[in-house]
Amino acid sequence: MLDPFGREINYMRISVTDRCNLRCVYCMPLEGVQLRPREEYLTFEEIERVVRAGLALGIDRIRITGGEPTVRPGLVEFIARIKEAGVRDISMTTNGILFPKMAADLKRAGLNRVNISLDTLRPERFKAIARLFDDPQVVLDAVEAALELELHPVKLNMVVMRGWNDDEIVEMARMTLDRPIHLRYIEVMPFSEAYPFSEEVLVPAAEIRQRLMAEFGDLEPLKEGVPGNGPARYWRIPGAKGTVGFISAMTECFCAGCNRIRLSADGKINPCLGHIHEYDLKPVLRDPSATEEDLIRAIEAAILRKPREHNFDDPNGEYTLRVMHGIGG
Ligand code: SAM
Ligand code: SF4
Secondary structure, eight states, X not given: OBOTTSOBOOEEEEEOOSOOSOOOTTTOXXXXXXXXXXXXXXXXXXXXXXXXXXXXXXXXXXEEXXXXXXXXXXXXXXXXXXXXXXXXXXXXXXXXXXXXXXXXXXXXXXXXXXXXXXOOSOHHHHHHHHSSOOOHHHHHHHHHHHHHTTOSSEEEEEEEBTTTTGGGXXXXXXXXXXXXXXXXXXXXXXXXXXXXXXXXXXXXXXXHXXXXXXXXXXXXXXXXXXXXXXXXXXXXXXXXXXXXXXXXXXXXXXXXGOXXXXXXXXXXXXXXXXSOOOEEOHHHHXXXXXXXXXXXXXXXXXXXXXXXXXXXXXXXXXXXXXXHHHHOO
């Protein structure tokens, strides 16, 4: 369906859990994570009802995210059920740690493709950023598993932070030279309680592009993009099998093309990450007298309140109440 600004909304990102086996500095506090009582979270059956209602509105592309989606038991069966319900494109974002063991089952269930997060290739830095784990090789194994299972396009997410990992921008890009890997550099967004966002940490996409061009020469812009539903803009290092992309929410606003809504693990629709407003589906989902039509209307109402653009550059702007692990990126 169309939102008030004429944007076709056909994509829902679903956070199936806000738990995680890592504590990335830009996403989740190391200690004191507030986990709500179990009954506040949607069951997979309830999420499936939301997916079916979304399908009735034309939302036929789903990304599963978290927290870390692979830590929630029942994920494989859930993917099989929403595939059967008619979701055309199912993708997942994962930190990759549990992925190698689950990859074949996920593929069999209907997972079409995967994005894997990898900020650094160096163990000591991995530990400094992700804090509960120190072996990037496991994440590289996840990338291998995804390539072997042809979960294309296989995308890598690198949140770039000045002084933390920005000296690996070029090294990471080399991974795209001889494999069909699509590396996306993500500008860090101001969400975390764990690491206070600051201008010093943000590396603008334009600077990353310059650094790549200084190393590899001119990058070729990809007019047709890389299949997916996201806002990344892609380039290719001449002769490379993969691509490099940029998710530059902070410096290159892409709100005009936004096609998505988000569902949190506790059943709230967030139409825009850059705003505080959320719309709770739980009352409808748990009201025995409510119909599936009521659920469809509740999702529609949230889409009709989708703002024109995010608030990130407003110093008094109020963003989503959640840190990233609660909304899933
Ligand atoms: N746990 C999974 C993972 O890390 O891939 C999925 C959830 S995670 C919240 C989704 C994506 O959001 C990851 O690629 C992560 O790097 C990114 N992310 C988390 N916090 C961020 C922030 N403050 N700014 C930009 N990206 C962020
Ligand atoms: Fe967990 Fe992903 Fe957040 Fe890292 S970015 S703490 S892996 S949810």
